[in-house]
Amino acid sequence: MSTAVPTVAPCQRCASALEAEDLRCPICGLTTPPPVHGAVERETARVVRCENCGAAMEYSAEAKAPRCDFCGSVTRVETTADPVEQAEVWLPFTVDPAAARAALMGFLGKGGFFRPSGLAEEAAVESLQPLWWPAWSFQAGVDASWTADSDAGSGRSSWAPHAGRTRFDFENIPVPASKGLKVKECEALAPHYQRGSAEGAPRGPEGAHVERFEATRSGARRTVLEAVERLSRERLQQGVIPGRRFRNVHVAVALSSLHTTRLALPAYVLAYRYKGKAYRVVVHGQDAGVVLGETPISGWRVAAVVAGVLVLLLVVLLVMGVFGR
């Protein structure tokens, strides 16, 4: 996914991307350079005036801001803003609704022994909703210090302590922010998006729904940091920490060059009804081959298989009993 053009210089200490309103770097805490203003030449006493009525103005603890006692107007001070996140990069739909419907039919018609026969013919598609679901995508350099107990090099105890420091580079790691889709669905959809196709505005079928980010900027940063820690922990246990079994895995990460992109990713959510029950299926918005969802299970077929297995078991036991004597 193309990274948006940075409008604010990155943090001087950890090179992470900053927002225009940041007073301090959210990763390392370094103060952002203040706006340039002329230095005072000689000592003066100054009275802060209300921009509205010109009266002397004082800071008010009630209003938690400078407030004019005469006209009541409140002056905004520069603090770290925490707005609700908004998508900045949109991936277009390349699968049209007809193709999505066809993909659902293909999904229902194909394979799966336990699926009732004639599912594709009898299922009634009730709704087909194109939507963009929200996600963050981040890239970062991670300096991970770790300690853990593992079975490698263990002595009398079955555990031996290990420690180390490893550098990971994460690129284009998606972090789902959707409340409508399940985490599993998001994880299955995410790898199949064409990252080069990012656009600045939504493009897709009419009536496509946009699921908004519900997290604020600080919440988003927390979620991304949690993802960094989780991924680092996973990667450490896949070959970095010696041994095969682990416990007490402690990871401390120092991030650099963290850059987060807010994405809107296309998908279709379809609902169909089969024998009075509703089922939901998600079709990828850029790759009709990716279809996720639930299908009804044929009770008869399950019963038949269970019965078959039981009969087989009985036969085996009988045969063994015969030969055992």
Add this chain to the structure above:
Amino acid sequence: MPEQFEETTVAVSGPRLHLGCPSCGAQLVVEASLRTMRCPYCAAPNVVERPPAAGVPEPVFALGFALTHVAAKEHVARWLKTRSRFTRSGIRSAEPGEVRGVYVPAYLYSVLAHSRFRASIGEDYQEQETYTTTENGKTVTRTRTVTRTEWRSLNGELKGYVADVLVTASTGLRNDELEALEPFDLRGLARYTPALISGWVAEEPSLTREQCLAQARQEAEERVGGRLGQFMPGDSHRELEHESRLEWEALDVCLLPVWVLAVRYAEGAPPLRVLVNGQTGEVHGKAPISVWKVVAAVLVLLVLVVAGWLLAQGGGR
């Protein structure tokens, strides 16, 4: 930022300033340690602006008051009522006196700490042990499971940012007092502008930058030590040693909101100083203990014990 370290600083001292009040033109006499001054004639809230001087860094941030005058007084009244019974008489019933809201200068420090540690890690294991004991007069051999610890040495590194370290920059508020008032919610941090302190008392830093830097480094080291304690694997650890290299230090002046009260509880006794976090309402103060009350309590306890013992002796006879 490297340019921040070139200054060698001295505490604020110097002549009082004589400035004209921009509202009424009267002469204001401003102490060098203060940043604000209310005109005694027209009550205009003046904020003093000074040219950048070596050793007196400009505030970068300020944390605005969120607790009102009335709320601060209520917090203190509640705090006074909940003091121990052994405090000097009059404290628990004292009325909070004059409350002053002060913006106290502090340094906000952050750093990238790169530590190397060495420790002895204890890994527990279980072992069968045979032992002999006497049962019904006979000597028998039994086995039991015992947990033993195998100690292994471990060397490693821990690299991470230590942000949000606050140390006082004022001689008026000791660092242990500031620590008692912490935490401050730094999400409410605002970039310093005269409007934030207008109408309030605001001090200039009165400790040198070097003193504060040393204190901040020490606090950062302590935090790294705490993190390392959590970071150790194994069932237990001992002999944890570490040394840290501090890189990319940054130190900025931040004005913190503190309500200061003097509580008069007795004639002739110095007033009790009580501090209130102007953001969270956390109260800190040291209520003096009455020696007489403690001695009296100990005596009463002794008398009771002796009386009880005598009674027991009497009963036992």
